[in-house]
Amino acid sequence: MFTSRPIGFVSSPYKDASEVPKGLGAKHEADGVLKILPEFELGLTDIEGFSHLIVIWEFDRSPQSRKQGFGKQGSGTHGVELLGTPPSDNRPHGVFATRSPRRPNPIGLTTVELRRREGIELHVRGVDMLDGTPILDIKPYLSSIPSEKLRRGWLAEAEARQKCSPSDRS
Amino acid sequence: MFTSRPIGFVSSPYKDASEVPKGLGAKHEADGVLKILPEFELGLTDIEGFSHLIVIWEFDRSPQSRKQGFGKQGSGTHGVELLGTPPSDNRPHGVFATRSPRRPNPIGLTTVELRRREGIELHVRGVDMLDGTPILDIKPYLSSIPSEKLRRGWLAEAEARQKCSPSDRS
Numbered sequence: 001m002f003t004s005r006p007i008g009f010v011s012s013p014y015k016d017a018s019e020v021p022k023g024l025g026a027k028h029e030a031d032g033v034l035k036i037l038p039e040f041e042l043g044l045t046d047i048e049g050f051s052h053l054i055v056i057w058e059f060d061r062s063p064q065s066r067k068q069g070f071g072k073q074g075s076g077t078h079g080v081e082l083l084g085t086p087p088s089d090n091r092p093h094g095v096f097a098t099r100s101p102r103r104p105n106p107i108g109l110t111t112v113e114l115r116r117r118e119g120i121e122l123h124v125r126g127v128d129m130l131d132g133t134p135i136l137d138i139k140p141y142l143s144s145i146p147s148e149k150l151r152r153g154w155l156a157e158a159e160a161r162q163k164c165s166p167s168d169r170s
Numbered sequence: 171m172f173t174s175r176p177i178g179f180v181s182s183p184y185k186d187a188s189e190v191p192k193g194l195g196a197k198h199e200a201d202g203v204l205k206i207l208p209e210f211e212l213g214l215t216d217i218e219g220f221s222h223l224i225v226i227w228e229f230d231r232s233p234q235s236r237k238q239g240f241g242k243q244g245s246g247t248h249g250v251e252l253l254g255t256p257p258s259d260n261r262p263h264g265v266f267a268t269r270s271p272r273r274p275n276p277i278g279l280t281t282v283e284l285r286r287r288e289g290i291e292l293h294v295r296g297v298d299m300l301d302g303t304p305i306l307d308i309k310p311y312l313s314s315i316p317s318e319k320l321r322r323g324w325l326a327e328a329e330a331r332q333k334c335s336p337s338d339r340s
Contacts (some may be wrong), residue, residue: 001304002228003173004275007266034262036266040274042252045264049323052315055267056226056277058172082212093213096177096206096308104210105174105224109279111315134171136275138266142322144314145222145281153219154310 006134007043008036008120010057012127020128022087024119024162029109032062032127034135048086048117049098052141057108058134062101080104087159097153111141171197176304178206178211178290180227182297187231190298192257194332201296204305206290222311223294227278228304232271250274258326267323278303281311288303 011033014020021027034055036044047053062079080103085092095103112124122138180201183225184190191197194255204225217223232249251272280292292308304310 001174001176002276004171004277006171009272035243040252040266043265043274045253045262045267047264047267048322049327050267051321053318054279056275058280082210083215092215093308094217095213096210097215097217097220097310099309099312103307104177104213105226106172107174107277107307109224109226109309137273137277139269139279140267140325141315141320142269142325144317144320145311147314149221150311150314151219151221153310154216155310155312157219 004058004136006035006058007040007137008135009130010055010127010131010133010135011035012129012131014128014130014134017130019122020130024088024159026088028126028128030127031115031123031125032129034112034124034138035124036122036135038120041120044117044122045122047122047138047140048114049156050114050140053112053114053122054139054141055110055112055124055129055135056137056139057110058108058136059101059103059108059129060132061130062103062132089154090116091154091158093154107136174228174306176207177210177307178204178305180225180299180301180303180305181205182298182299182301182303184249184298184300187300190300192302194258194329196258198296198298200297201285201293201295202282202299204294204308204309206292206305208290211290214287214290214292216309217292217310218284220284220304220310223282223284223292224309224311225280225282225299225305226307227280227299228306229271229273229276229278230302230304231300232276251253259324261324261328262316263324277306
């Protein structure tokens, strides 16, 4: 397998995971900057034509990464939680059915709106990463699944339960 | 940084990159199976409630990975192409504005439709990975950017050029 290396870092208003909006109905509208390393600037050519980008990043401060020691190889299973209860529900779900940071590979994914580019700085809206998060890759957002074709499993059920009984949240 | 490890492997009809549909209008409707390693089965709990999944995988047979030697650390720059001409255009674009495999981190991303789950096997539609591709992560597809809000830069321009002059393709 390969060892990932940062292509840049996120500048975000969130300094601590507790500050990131979570749970049902959480909105991600924070402005941030994707600061790309100068050696990769050529790779940004024509990116400004896209309204939305997919950012792939590392959960470098997840329980998993912290326990393993950031900067070392993260190939152990310490800190991984295959079944966990997300902030948006009071029932446990499999890690691959959630966005939990306690994943076997600590890879995060966020879709952001590209507002403007200034050289190696991509000014974006919709960050939910912590300040200083290492960026692994950026891809153009090319197409969407129509919402009428989406089923959203436990998340839709949790939303429905909340609507029926707003006080039924732990 | 962390060293990624596979959580499973893709079973795909494509044995070679030349077989994967590419270019403007290419459709990804092939059926495949995401075979998850038994040690991670618990992490699939409740995944069957989602109609679509985001699969994050490794370009293990990209020029970059091959030249570096698959199985070794892929942290060099050999095989990375910061500016390249994609199959869908005859003009070069930055790697972060394309889905090229010659990326600094050889990470691929595909949205698939989940047809059914059989234990550790996720039967999906829409694979564009090669047979045997290592899977790094799976996330539920939760929401879409409405198509009327999307701008798709050089790709939209290439499509428009093709419509105006179908023979103007190299």
